Amino acid sequence: xxxxxxxxxASASFVCEQCxxxxxxxxxxxxxxxxxxxxxxxxxxxxxxxxxxRASKSARKPQAARSASRSTRTGAPFSTAxxxxxxxxxxxxxxxxxxxxxGNPGPGGWGAVRVVDGRIVEERYGSDPDTTNNRMELTAMxxxxxxxPAGEQAEVYSxxxxxVQTLTGWAAGWERRGWKRADGEVKNLDLVQRAYALAKARxxxxxxxxxxxxxxxWNEYADALSTAYMRATP
Numbered sequence: 199x200x201x202x203x204x205x206x207x208a209s210a211s212f213v214c215e216q217c218x219x220x221x222x223x224x225x226x227x228x229x230x231x232x233x234x235x236x237x238x239x240x241x242x243x244x245x246x247x248x249x250x251x252r253a254s255k256s257a258r259k260p261q262a263a264r265s266a267s268r269s270t271r272t273g274a275p276f277s278t279a280x281x282x283x284x285x286x287x288x289x290x291x292x293x294x295x296x297x298x299x300x301g302n303p304g305p306g307g308w309g310a311v312r313v314v315d316g317r318i319v320e321e322r323y324g325s326d327p328d329t330t331n332n333r334m335e336l337t338a339m340x341x342x343x344x345x346x347p348a349g350e351q352a353e354v355y356s357x358x359x360x361x362v363q364t365l366t367g368w369a370a371g372w373e374r375r376g377w378k379r380a381d382g383e384v385k386n387l388d389l390v391q392r393a394y395a396l397a398k399a400r401x402x403x404x405x406x407x408x409x410x411x412x413x414x415x416w417n418e419y420a421d422a423l424s425t426a427y428m429r430a431t432p
Contacts, residue, residue: 209222209224210222212236213359213360213363274428274429275298275421275422275425275428276418276421276422277422277429277431277432278419278422278423278426278432280422281415281418281419281421281422282415282419284418285413285414285415285418285419286415287412287413287414287415288408288412288413288414288415288416288417289353289355289408289414289416290313290315290316290415290416291313291314291315291316291353292312292313292352292353292354292355292416293310293311293312293313293342293343293345293346293352293353293354293355293403294310294311294312294313294342294355294408294416294417294419294420295308295309295310295335295338295339295341295342295354295355295356295420296308296309296310296335296338296356296357296410296417296420296421296423296424297309297331297332297333297334297335297336297337297338297358297424298331298334298421298424298425299329299330299331299334300428302330302331303328303329303330304328304329305325305326305327305328305329305427306325306326306329306330306331306333306334306424306427307323307324307325307326307334307423307424307425307426307427307428308323308324308325308334308335308337308338308341308423308424309321309322309323309338309419309420309421309422309423309424309425309426309432310322310323310338310339310341310342310345310420310423311342311416311419311420311423312342312345312346312352313416319345320345321423322341322342322345322423323423323424323426323432324337324341324427325426325427330386332358332360332361332385332386333386333389334424335356335358335360335361336361336364336386336389336390336392336393337389338356338420338424339354339356339358339361339365339393339405340389340392340393340396342354343393343396343397343400343403344396346400346403348399348400349400349401349402350400350402350403351402351403351404352400352402352403352404353403353404353406354403354404354405354406355406355407355408355416355417356405356406356407356408357407357408357409357410357411357417358407359407361393362405362406362407364390364393364394365390365393365394365397365405366405369390369394372384372390373394377391
């Protein structure tokens with residue numbers, strides 16, 4: 199996949215396609231490889247050779263935070279019931295979205311939940327047998343936005359920096375250029391356009407990044423919905 203970059207003078211910054219984290223490379227490195235466009239940060243490249251996106255996302259977390267996102271009983275992702283029993287931190291009102299993928303590409307899932315004062319108003323989840331982490335993150339965001347009535351104010355959370363930056367920054371420029379990037383095609387254009395159209399129709403909805411697997415109840419809950427395809431129940 200193509201990686202968006204922004205010049206920073208002596209260096210250049212890029213967005214990792216696996217974890218969504220922004221990373222910077224010095225001009226000297228880029229000068230040695232003039233045609234190279236890095237697709238992943240060093241942490242994701244080091245994690246199992248750039249393996250599963252879920253693993254690479256957690257690879258940049260402290261060990262305590264990584265273990266908190268997994269069931270101590272099975273080593274598998276928590277179910278929604280386990281999340282509610284274990285976590286109570288983070289915002290209690292908003293729309294929370296997450297996507298996951300077992301391999302990238304590979305089978306994956308997405309989840310979105312809307313809560314008001316800690317009460318679930320609506321939740322959605324689904325899966326795809328052959329997809330990517332970014333597609334699942336974008337699908338989750340689109341489904342989350344669709345839960346919000348047009349004109350209603352809401353906070354919408356995603357732990358994918360790539361999704362947040364796409365919808366709050368880059369997509370406007372791509373649309374002005376006829377859905378073209380300055381240096382190539384827009385990846386996952388169908389989902390980007392869908393999510394961006396939903397966001398524009400809800401100008402009072404504020405899309406923002408939330409840290410993954412730090413004990414935020416409803417982000418963990420969306421994560422559990424996104425991995426429901428691995429279990430018999432959410």
